[in-house]
Amino acid sequence: MNVERLFEAPVAAVATAPGAGGVCVVRVSGAGALELGDRLTPESALKPSAREGGTFFHASVIHPVTRLPVDDAVVLVYRAPHSYTGEDTLELQGHGGSVSARRLLEAVLAAGAKPAAPGEFTRRAFLNGRMDLTQAEAVCDLIMAKTDRAAQAARVQLDGTLGQSVGAAYDALLEICAEVERLLDFDDGELPTSFIARTAGRLSDVITGMKRLVATWHEGRLLREGALVVISGLPNAGKSSLLNALLGHPRAIVHEQPGTTRDVIEEPYALNGVPLRLVDTAGLRECRDAVEREGVDRARGLIARADINMHVVDTSLAAGADESLAELSSLPDRKTLIVFSKADLQRTAPPLLPAGLAAVSVSAKSGEGMAELKSTLAGLLDLNDAGDSRAAVSQRHAAELGEAISQARAAAATLESAAPDLAVAASHLRVAAEALGRVTGRVYTDDLLDAVFSRFCVGK
Amino acid sequence: MNVERLFEAPVAAVATAPGAGGVCVVRVSGAGALELGDRLTPESALKPSAREGGTFFHASVIHPVTRLPVDDAVVLVYRAPHSYTGEDTLELQGHGGSVSARRLLEAVLAAGAKPAAPGEFTRRAFLNGRMDLTQAEAVCDLIMAKTDRAAQAARVQLDGTLGQSVGAAYDALLEICAEVERLLDFDDGELPTSFIARTAGRLSDVITGMKRLVATWHEGRLLREGALVVISGLPNAGKSSLLNALLGHPRAIVHEQPGTTRDVIEEPYALNGVPLRLVDTAGLRECRDAVEREGVDRARGLIARADINMHVVDTSLAAGADESLAELSSLPDRKTLIVFSKADLQRTAPPLLPAGLAAVSVSAKSGEGMAELKSTLAGLLDLNDAGDSRAAVSQRHAAELGEAISQARAAAATLESAAPDLAVAASHLRVAAEALGRVTGRVYTDDLLDAVFSRFCVGK
Numbered sequence: 001m002n003v004e005r006l007f008e009a010p011v012a013a014v015a016t017a018p019g020a021g022g023v024c025v026v027r028v029s030g031a032g033a034l035e036l037g038d039r040l041t042p043e044s045a046l047k048p049s050a051r052e053g054g055t056f057f058h059a060s061v062i063h064p065v066t067r068l069p070v071d072d073a074v075v076l077v078y079r080a081p082h083s084y085t086g087e088d089t090l091e092l093q094g095h096g097g098s099v100s101a102r103r104l105l106e107a108v109l110a111a112g113a114k115p116a117a118p119g120e121f122t123r124r125a126f127l128n129g130r131m132d133l134t135q136a137e138a139v140c141d142l143i144m145a146k147t148d149r150a151a152q153a154a155r156v157q158l159d160g161t162l163g164q165s166v167g168a169a170y171d172a173l174l175e176i177c178a179e180v181e182r183l184l185d186f187d188d189g190e191l192p193t194s195f196i197a198r199t200a201g202r203l204s205d206v207i208t209g210m211k212r213l214v215a216t217w218h219e220g221r222l223l224r225e226g227a228l229v230v231i232s233g234l235p236n237a238g239k240s241s242l243l244n245a246l247l248g249h250p251r252a253i254v255h256e257q258p259g260t261t262r263d264v265i266e267e268p269y270a271l272n273g274v275p276l277r278l279v280d281t282a283g284l285r286e287c288r289d290a291v292e293r294e295g296v297d298r299a300r301g302l303i304a305r306a307d308i309n310m311h312v313v314d315t316s317l318a319a320g321a322d323e324s325l326a327e328l329s330s331l332p333d334r335k336t337l338i339v340f341s342k343a344d345l346q347r348t349a350p351p352l353l354p355a356g357l358a359a360v361s362v363s364a365k366s367g368e369g370m371a372e373l374k375s376t377l378a379g380l381l382d383l384n385d386a387g388d389s390r391a392a393v394s395q396r397h398a399a400e401l402g403e404a405i406s407q408a409r410a411a412a413a414t415l416e417s418a419a420p421d422l423a424v425a426a427s428h429l430r431v432a433a434e435a436l437g438r439v440t441g442r443v444y445t446d447d448l449l450d451a452v453f454s455r456f457c458v459g460k
Numbered sequence: 461m462n463v464e465r466l467f468e469a470p471v472a473a474v475a476t477a478p479g480a481g482g483v484c485v486v487r488v489s490g491a492g493a494l495e496l497g498d499r500l501t502p503e504s505a506l507k508p509s510a511r512e513g514g515t516f517f518h519a520s521v522i523h524p525v526t527r528l529p530v531d532d533a534v535v536l537v538y539r540a541p542h543s544y545t546g547e548d549t550l551e552l553q554g555h556g557g558s559v560s561a562r563r564l565l566e567a568v569l570a571a572g573a574k575p576a577a578p579g580e581f582t583r584r585a586f587l588n589g590r591m592d593l594t595q596a597e598a599v600c601d602l603i604m605a606k607t608d609r610a611a612q613a614a615r616v617q618l619d620g621t622l623g624q625s626v627g628a629a630y631d632a633l634l635e636i637c638a639e640v641e642r643l644l645d646f647d648d649g650e651l652p653t654s655f656i657a658r659t660a661g662r663l664s665d666v667i668t669g670m671k672r673l674v675a676t677w678h679e680g681r682l683l684r685e686g687a688l689v690v691i692s693g694l695p696n697a698g699k700s701s702l703l704n705a706l707l708g709h710p711r712a713i714v715h716e717q718p719g720t721t722r723d724v725i726e727e728p729y730a731l732n733g734v735p736l737r738l739v740d741t742a743g744l745r746e747c748r749d750a751v752e753r754e755g756v757d758r759a760r761g762l763i764a765r766a767d768i769n770m771h772v773v774d775t776s777l778a779a780g781a782d783e784s785l786a787e788l789s790s791l792p793d794r795k796t797l798i799v800f801s802k803a804d805l806q807r808t809a810p811p812l813l814p815a816g817l818a819a820v821s822v823s824a825k826s827g828e829g830m831a832e833l834k835s836t837l838a839g840l841l842d843l844n845d846a847g848d849s850r851a852a853v854s855q856r857h858a859a860e861l862g863e864a865i866s867q868a869r870a871a872a873a874t875l876e877s878a879a880p881d882l883a884v885a886a887s888h889l890r891v892a893a894e895a896l897g898r899v900t901g902r903v904y905t906d907d908l909l910d911a912v913f914s915r916f917c918v919g920k
Contacts, residue, residue: 017478019478021917054516096476144557
């Protein structure tokens with residue numbers, strides 16, 4: 001633990017979600033946080049700075065400048081290192097509501113705290129050795145989790161599972177590197193084949209382990225960001241009805257008049273515990289109406305970024321189906337799911353689809369085909385039925401792991417070559433280990449921390 | 461204090477606002493709340509039920525049925541009567557985020573707590589004598605406050621100022637009533653004139669005090685509910701531009717094509733510390749388009765309910781102005797503010813307005829006239845410039861005070877009549893006192909409490 005860090009100036013933020021709620025929590029952490037509390041609770045018999053850690057009390061919070069009462073609060077006293085950040089920390093639990101929380105924070109800032117940057121409490125916790133970087137990131141993932149499965153994956157990472165796996169690989173790479181360097185000092189003759197075979201074997205094990213972690217990235221991305229599922233099609237194909245049927249409530253205005261939906265409508269949805277962003281779009285057609293044309297342009301932009309494009313085709317209209325599939329061929333070559341809508345109506349023969357395209361017939365009205373639609377969607381997104389409780393790496397982790405794998409492979413190739421250059425191999429191994437060090441935070445720069453903690457909300 | 465109440469079964473709820481935040485708080489209150497905590501923290505060295513009130517500790521919260529870890533939490537122990545509700549209370553502060561908070565609450569419910577009804581913690585606080593009914597209501601007002609001025613008014617009420625004023629009037633009425641009743645038992649001859657004069661004087665003082673409280677209702681209503689300010693006018697009059705200019709950012713799509721706005725757009729706005737609900741509407745015109753017609757119908761409905769109808773007239777179009785004012789005459793006879801828009805464009809002579817209508821010329825583009833618009837609006841809404849820090853009564857208070865005033869007046873009239881009927885006067889005084897008792901909660905029924913606390917959010 002870096003003891004210097006315990007002397008950072010106090011920062012403060014509202015730690016609870018904004019909006020109406022019963023209570024809010026304002027957190028102040030840093031050297032002097034408890035003395036700052038003394039200035040906020042002048043009427044309290046025993047000052048916060050004179051109290052034991054792990055105790056709380058009721059107090060009237062007084063604005064230190066205006067001297068006006070701000071709120072009645074419950075005041076929690078944490079003494080370093082027994083706090084989230086590892087620093088002296090004061091928490092004020094006041095009445096909820098956005099104005100109330102802001103007023104309490106204003107009083108704390110007036111007493112001398114600086115506003116906390118996004119993730120600053122967790123950054124301090126990391127710097128004070130309370131958690132590694134994967135755990136710090138898991139805190140953010142847990143807060144942002146939109147499904148139980150995403151929360152569970154974040155919890156596993158918060159427990160340190162991922163950090164330990166990566167840490168073990170880091171140790172192994174540094175150990176191999178040290179051996180290679182020892183050989184470099186000690187012997188410039190021919191390398192013993194036993195050493196090369198043993199080292200190659202160990203490297204291969206480490207690489208296999210790293211690849212196993214990288215393979216969790218697809219799941220990690222879906223759990224963190226959700227999958228973007230766009231509902232497209234000609235005007236009046238039944239896109240909004242499909243959205244409403246999936247959501248189970250009438251979110252979008254459905255009207256027989258084509259072109260009813262103009263603004264893009266996005267709704268969260270969970271499929272097998274994975275968060276989806278379901279987006280209903282304006283019908284794809286040439287149009288003279290400027291507002292509607294803007295809607296169509298936005299729809300095309302979304303389709304280009306989608307994980308899945310659910311293209312809705314109304315087969316009750318013979319002409320419509322053909323026109324719609326012509327439209328489809330102009331769409332980017334992406335994962336596409338054709339949804340034949342209005343299956344309850346009498347329909348023409350379904351049109352011939354391009355080879356390999358998945359298709360489902362549904363009726364938003366009767367519910368027919370909806371279960372099949374969901375399972376086909378899950379298949380296309382490659383979602384397991386049940387989330388297993390393992391950590392799933394983030395894009396940042398995957399990139400660093402990828403770098404480590406390629407450097408470790410280069411080291412192995414060098415060692416196994418006809419004339420191995422030990423210095424080059426050691427350098428590859430060191431770069432590989434550093435990449436892993438950046439995953440857990442054993443190696444870090446301010447830029448790396450800035451990038452990690454900028455994702456955070458203020459107050460954590 | 462009703463000691464019975466301390467033995468109510470424990471109820472639980474998430475006490476923080478929903479959504480992403482650093483921490484959440486789940487509160488459990490009632491008899492057995494601490495023992496319930498024991499089941500949630502089996503790994504903790506010292507059980508919550510064995511800890512002192514006013515202390516907190518870190519614990520791994522385990523689901524009592526699945527035995528799986530749910531979250532790491534800070535656990536606060538409150539012992540009756542030193543808690544918000546006056547009951548034994550446990551608070552679990554866990555990681556923020558909606559999924560995280562829900563999982564924590566599920567574990568608490570699985571341990572035996574019942575879900576708390578809206579306002580149930582505060583209802584228990586009232587029933588246990590921790591606060592009077594006006595203070596309980598102020599808790600809800602403070603949470604819901606949308607401006608500093610609204611929060612300040614709620615705080616004053618929370619301090620008990622309103623409750624004390626009403627309580628003093630209640631005591632005075634009961635005292636007068638007791639004197640009248642004493643006279644009734646004791647003397648059925650002629651009433652001493654000195655008694656009548658003294659009583660009439662006291663009653664008149666009480667009535668004056670109550671009227672002063674009722675007079676704060678206008679402000680109380682605006683602070684609690686906000687004023688509904690509707691922006692109406694012909695298509696393309698510049699309604700959305702005016703909304704955007706007031707908000708200072710482009711909330712509504714502005715387009716030269718008439719009929720761009722279809723959905724009703726509502727935005728919060730603060731004027732002199734009073735929350736307004738600014739509503740942009742579809743242009744008022746006969747239209748063939750079904751979706752747009754729906755928008756126009758909604759606009760007319762809103763105008764009928766508005767506190768202020770800001771009717772926008774584009775004077776750069778001579779014909780438009782006349783048509784618009786014709787439209788205006790078909791609007792309900794309400795507070796109306798005519799806004800001549802596009803003051804930066806060359807315009808025709810402003811049309812003749814019906815007498816007494818307020819009018820302002822503005823340019824959303826240049827900002828010309830916007831300050832005058834705001835001050836005219838504040839004048840029409842009868843808003844003081846600066847909020848003074850006094851409580852402002854709610855509709856419920858005003859209704860009860862109104863009843864008390866009319867009963868007190870009836871008592872005074874009876875006493876001052878040629879042949880005073882003391883029994884009738886006493887009865888009027890008793891009914892008046894009861895109305896005031898319902899304000900503070902000295903007199904209450906379950907129905908009254910249901911009505912008061914149904915306004916609350918869950919978790920307070």
